[in-house]
Amino acid sequence: MAGGFVLIVGPSGAGKDTLIALARAALADDGRFSFPERVVTRPPDAFERHDSVTVDEFRAREAAGDWALAWEAHGNCYALTAAARRQAESGLVVVANISRGSVAEARAALPVLAVVEITAAPEVLAARIAARGRDGDQGAGLASRMRRSDSAPEVAADLRLINEDAPATAAAKLKALLLSCIER
Numbered sequence: 001m002a003g004g005f006v007l008i009v010g011p012s013g014a015g016k017d018t019l020i021a022l023a024r025a026a027l028a029d030d031g032r033f034s035f036p037e038r039v040v041t042r043p044p045d046a047f048e049r050h051d052s053v054t055v056d057e058f059r060a061r062e063a064a065g066d067w068a069l070a071w072e073a074h075g076n077c078y079a080l081t082a083a084a085r086r087q088a089e090s091g092l093v094v095v096a097n098i099s100r101g102s103v104a105e106a107r108a109a110l111p112v113l114a115v116v117e118i119t120a121a122p123e124v125l126a127a128r129i130a131a132r133g134r135d136g137d138q139g140a141g142l143a144s145r146m147r148r149s150d151s152a153p154e155v156a157a158d159l160r161l162i163n164e165d166a167p168a169t170a171a172a173k174l175k176a177l178l179l180s181c182i183e184r
């Protein structure tokens with residue numbers, strides 16, 4: 001089996017973290033998959049398991065070559081680690097959420113098995129972000145996330161999931177795509 005990344009992208013509120021968490025739970029006993037934590041300069045929260053670091057720590061680790069892919073958005077710095085890349089290179093299917101703007105760079109620099117775009121109608125996104133209530137999800141933060149949805153680049157995705165029904169519906173399709181990566 002050739003390992004590599006399955007990259008999850010889409011606008012704020014589409015359900016990326018939700019579907020990744022459901023797929024991770026469904027595949028928890030399957031050692032062929034990895035769902036590594038991203039490194040983010042955001043305090044720990046209940047919405048996404050991530051490795052929370054300061055900006056200074058992020059920059060120091062960047063200088064040390066610790067990142068496989070890094071980007072900035074919403075006033076935060078984000079990275080996938082070199083350790084995650086080594087997992088992909090050693091044969092695991094590594095599932096991670098990145099920026100739509102980083103897809104081309106990721107395809108050029110990393111072993112990428114598939115890009116999955118999660119989406120939903122703009123009014124659905126706005127309602128979900130407002131209801132989510134994470135720091136930055138209200139007022140100007142909500143407006144900025146919605147503007148970013150509109151201005152994002154077209155994504156060359158291998159699978160597009162419209163997550164407007166129950167989360168389990170799209171999560172089952174994501175799980176099927178992940179298992180198909182193993183069988184290639």
Ligand SMILES: Nc1ncnc2c1ncn2[C@@H]1O[C@H](COP(=O)(O)OP(=O)(O)O)[C@@H](O)[C@H]1O
Binds near residue numbers: 013017018131132
């Ligand atoms: N299919 C769905 N139906 C209803 N609510 C959903 C669905 N998928 C996700 N949500 C909710 O929408 C909000 C945004 O989901 P989240 O996974 O944080 O999106 P993203 O990571 O793409 O920004 C969360 O509060 C989540 O519980």
Ligand SMILES: O=P(O)(O)OC[C@H]1O[C@H](OP(=O)(O)OP(=O)(O)O)[C@H](O)[C@@H]1O
Binds near residue numbers: 010048100
């Ligand atoms: O360039 P974009 O495609 O707009 O994506 C920018 C960032 O936003 C999302 O992160 P985050 O989880 O912080 O935000 P979200 O939950 O509101 O999508 C996504 O995972 C990227 O890290």
